[in-house]
Amino acid sequence: MTIKTSSLGGGGALPRLAPDLTFPSDKSGISVPALVVVPVTPGVLTTTLSLTGKFDVGLLTYGSLVAEAMTHKLTIDGVVIWNDVGSSNTSETLLDGNTYSEHIQCNSSLLLEINTLTDASVTLNYLARPIL
Amino acid sequence: MNVILDNGTHKIESAGTLKTTPKTIRKITKRAFMRRFTQAERIAIRASVDDIVIDIHEDLKATNNVDLDLADTANALSYLVSAAILTSDRPDEILTDGTQEEV
Numbered sequence: 001m002t003i004k005t006s007s008l009g010g011g012g013a014l015p016r017l018a019p020d021l022t023f024p025s026d027k028s029g030i031s032v033p034a035l036v037v038v039p040v041t042p043g044v045l046t047t048t049l050s051l052t053g054k055f056d057v058g059l060l061t062y063g064s065l066v067a068e069a070m071t072h073k074l075t076i077d078g079v080v081i082w083n084d085v086g087s088s089n090t091s092e093t094l095l096d097g098n099t100y101s102e103h104i105q106c107n108s109s110l111l112l113e114i115n116t117l118t119d120a121s122v123t124l125n126y127l128a129r130p131i132l
Numbered sequence: 133m134n135v136i137l138d139n140g141t142h143k144i145e146s147a148g149t150l151k152t153t154p155k156t157i158r159k160i161t162k163r164a165f166m167r168r169f170t171q172a173e174r175i176a177i178r179a180s181v182d183d184i185v186i187d188i189h190e191d192l193k194a195t196n197n198v199d200l201d202l203a204d205t206a207n208a209l210s211y212l213v214s215a216a217i218l219t220s221d222r223p224d225e226i227l228t229d230g231t232q233e234e235v
Contacts, residue, residue, distance in 0.1 A: 018142065030137060038148030046147050050133060053142035123151070130142035
């Protein structure tokens, strides 16, 4: 009988969080969602989030959007995952780990970009946890 | 690109800037807490012969820091209002967030 390594507790494919030793006294750390305010140039692809290293990402939500057509592009480990123009509302949840138990992982890099029609400033709420 | 985190193995960057909210201070030193009372209020507390006011004062003297979120703190201030040492608007003023100088 073969037991897959990933089925064994603490090993295999299960992500292991990197230490975040200042939590919870410092809640501005990496264990809680962070909010970035991003100036964007309409018509130009702008990087709202760039991760280098191994991360577990559990939340990607845009806010303060102009409701219009815009492109959301996501590249993970060099592979383009999303790249489409869609009609956005004033807020767009691209990834909500709480509601749908969705998490995505990158092993070396993640790039989230946006291209708007007229919107010149967006906010991105994200939770990116460094993993080992 | 603005660097949000760089610990040597993991890096987070964005064209935007991280919006940070200042940490709320809800524990302040006893001295800072007493300074939130007016001189007349402090004198009235010390001069009071009310057993509960005396107990509140003694309890305060025995502590180093005051937790502004503690129910006991709010209850003590409410009692000081009922004892006519504080006016009814003072508890809210006294329980406002602390400053860096008060910790």
